[in-house]
Amino acid sequence: MLFNSIDFAIFLPIVFGIYWLAGKKRIRLQNIIVLVASYVFYGWWDWRFLSLIIFSTLVDYVVGISLGRTDNIRKRKWLLLTSVLVNIGFLGFFKYFNFFLDNFVQAFSFFGYEISSSGLNIVLPVGISFYTFQTLSYSIDVYRKKMKPTKDLIAFASFVSFFPQLVAGPIERATQLLPQFTRERNFNPYKAADGLRQILWGLFKKIVIADNCAYYVNIIFQSSDSYQGSTLVVGAVLFAFQIYGDFSGYSDIAIGTSRLFGFNLMQNFAFPYFSRDIAEFWRRWHISLSTWFRDYVYIPLGGSRVGRPKVIRNIFIIFIISGFWHGANWTFIVWGGLNALYFLPLLLLQKNRANLEVVASNSSFPSVKEVFEILLTFGLTTIAWVFFRAEDLSHAMTYLGGIFSTSLLSVPEIHPLFLFLLIIFFLFIEWTGRRQLYAIENFALNKLLVFRWGFYYALIVLMLIYGIEDQEFIYFQF
Structure with a gap:
């Protein structure tokens, strides 16, 4: 459902009215209304892909509960790996399968080996890059013990599928958005x-x-x-x-x-x-994605507190991954690499926070x-x-x-x-x-x-x- 469509112009007032009239001062009912509305909103495009959101939600919910019950480092790592593999696996298959297959075939052709293959006719689910990162933030933050896992499945499912930002963000952190589903919400004109x-x-x-x-x-x-x-x-x-x-x-x-x-x-x-400057640009553009990569990729790699060669490596990794996140095409990778080249002189000269x-x-x-x-x-x-x-x-x-x-x-x-x-x-x-x-x-x-x-x-x-x-x-x- 498009924000700029007649469908949404009808959908929004109906959900708004039901939410505040039926769910007044009843948090769980409000969350159920949000969840149903979110699934209708997403299913309007293709109801079949609701199964991906539901499965991802259940996996990360169970992973979160399990992480809260154990302090065993080995078990916690396996639980986190399960969440990462499921979410990145979905993203990798639907978004990048044909890209890797085509480049694999071309690589062998370059060396004189012809491989016969045909890509799959894969439909990319709308918003998959956004909601997979959002639910991953929950698993990672629970693993890092930055937040306690929730036992409220309805609240968690509403957080994952929250319809206003489900399709194209902002990519919200569980630490910031999920608690809002557990607090009383009263209408404020x-x-x-x-x-x-x-x-x-x-x-x-x-x-x-x-x-x-x-x-x-x-x-x-x-x-x-x-x-x-x-x-x-x-x-x-x-x-x-x-x-x-x-x-x-x-x-x-x-x-x-x-x-x-x-x-x-x-x-x-x-x-x-x-x-x-470019550093300021990236602090102001798509902030939810930039900070996501900063906190979950760049800093764990050592950020800028390592030797200069590793700093350069980290900058290229973060920008190239950001480019590749946008699409399965070499143009996005080059776009990311070019922005890394723009950014590096500022960082190396310590002018990136000027x-x-x-x-x-x-x-x-x-x-x-x-x-x-x-x-x-x-x-x-x-x-x-x-x-x-x-x-x-x-x-x-x-x-x-x-x-x-x-x-x-x-x-x-x-x-x-x-x-x-x-x-x-x-x-x-x-x-x-x-x-x-x-x-x-x-x-x-x-x-x-x-x-x-x-x-x-x-x-x-x-x-x-x-x-x-x-x-x-x-x-x-x-």
Whole structure:
């Protein structure tokens, strides 16, 4: 079920009403309603894959209970390994089986051995990369004794399948979200209003910015050989805004929807395109995934507290795994490796934490130096995004070759003025709200009611004018 669909517009008020009317001050009933709603939400796409979520939930629930009953190190390691193998096994089979098979065949062909094989027609379950990591965090944290295992199966199943963030995150930690299913939740009109504002802004990002960028991005990337370098730049820049509007828009809708039901999810995007270096960008982009890899992969490898060769190794491991997590294609691996190359100089020169505060934190405008740093960081990120969007490595290299050619200085053949104006408006709102959890959290709250509601209705009108019906979110494929 898509957040930007009529189905969800009907589904959400029904679940909201049942949740607060039938489940008032009854935690277990509220959790049952959430669980049923989550399974309906996910099963709307393909009910058969509910079995994967249910099986993964039961495995990690049993693993958690078993970990709580033993201090035997050997048994605890085997229990954790069971959780890892089941979850990563599902992910590996559905997402990477054909990738490894094809590359295995190609490797033998390179040495002159021809192997006859055919890949399986595997349908990738929506959101599998997200909910497997979420439930894994529970098993790992119980193993590390950072939290006690829960005995409430309904609460745990609701945590794993919580519908607002089930398909594309944020990837919540069990230590942060699971306890919220065991506490009393009462309706708060101010919290609900805040949630609706964030949903509105998320829908604007998706429908007006991302979907309209996608229209031109698809045209340019699909026929990139036919366009000059300047037009290819337009395509790359529009894709940068497409993926940001699409993914951060989903996160905003998910976080806002969760707030309607009394839950708090973590901030997943913190205005990353205002970053002054790549290290700051990765602290602000897809925060739930970046911190997941940091805590469960990077730090256990030794992080940055080891010798320089191992630090370099750890950086490449974390970025390449992050790239591979996004998809079974060499383009994602190269994208991850390229970001590692961007990041390494900052880390080795100990400048990776130079920009911890929000840009221009004490002023309305950035300095000339900050403008240059923001543009440079955005440019490097946009180059990397070409690999993310390209069909394969050959396409990516040809696309970049077209950009860095003599035709770069030509007049773009595609230049959607109205879309550029919308992006400028979007950036203005994001800039004014960059100190908040989301751009319009406090926008115009101290202004006249007519001004504030005029702004909200303006966003809705723009969505009605420029909306493209039921466009899927990019991260559904991951």
